[in-house]
Amino acid sequence: MEQSEVVEALGALAHHTRIEVFGLLVRAGPEGLAAGLVSDELDMSASTLSFHLKELKHAGLVSAERIGRSQVYRANYGAMSELLTFLTDDCCNGAPECAPLLRKASR
Amino acid sequence: MEQSEVVEALGALAHHTRIEVFGLLVRAGPEGLAAGLVSDELDMSASTLSFHLKELKHAGLVSAERIGRSQVYRANYGAMSELLTFLTDDCCNGAPECAPLLRKASR
C-alpha cells in the first residue's frame, strides 16, 4: 500500500460516523449489510450515510454490491490489514514500542 | 484509548506531511529531533511545520521539550501502540483477516 493510499484510508477512518460504520461492517462479517440496515442501526439520514459510505469505498475500505433493491456493503479486510502493516512496518519502522502485537509475539 | 481520541489520532496521521513527520520522529528514536531539523529534512516552512507538529501533539502522537533554543519533538510510541490496539481489537473486533500480526502469530 502506497503512502498516498494510507493517507486516504486514515482520513476515511478519521471520522466518528465512518469508524462506526466500518466497525459495524466488520462485525457483520462477509455477508455485509445493506445500506438501510446501517442507517437504521446508526440512526442517520440516508443521504449522509451514503456520503460516508462513498468515502469509505473510495478509500478502498469497503465494497458495495447491488442485491435486489439494496446496496450491500462489506468491510474490505485486506485493506485494513495493509493499513495496519504500513503503520507497523513503514511508519513505525518496525519499532516494537509502537506495535503491541510485536511485543506480544516476542514474549 | 477512547474512540474520540482514536479519531483525532487518525486525523492527525491522515496527511502526507504529518505521516512523514511522525515516521521521521520514530526513526529518530528516543532522542527526538529539533523542529528545525525536521523542517530541513522535509523542506518546508517553519510556520507550516509548526502547525502540523501542533496537530500531532494535540492528538498525543508526539511530545515536545524545550532544549536551549530548540523545541525537540519525540514520537509518542505509546499512543501509536494504543491506536494500533484499538484498530485491531475494537474496530476490527479481533478479526484475524484484518490483523496481519495476529495471522503471523497464529502460524
Added chain:
DNA sequence: ATCATTGTTCGATAGTTATTGAACTATGGA
C-alpha cells in the same frame, strides 16, 4: 544591552469536508 537564532502565533486566503432536504435513478411488486 544588543543581536542572532529558533520556533510559535496571527490574520488573510483558498480549498476541502460535512450536513440537509429535495430531486433523481434503479429495482421489484401489484
Added chain:
DNA sequence: TCCATAGTTCAATAACTATCGAACAATGAT
C-alpha cells in the same frame, strides 16, 4: 404500466483545514 422501496446525487450552506508571510516570543551569544 404504475407504484413503492432503497439509495444516490445535487445544490446550498456552514464549518473546518492548510498555507503563507509578517510579527512576535524566548533563548543564548557577544
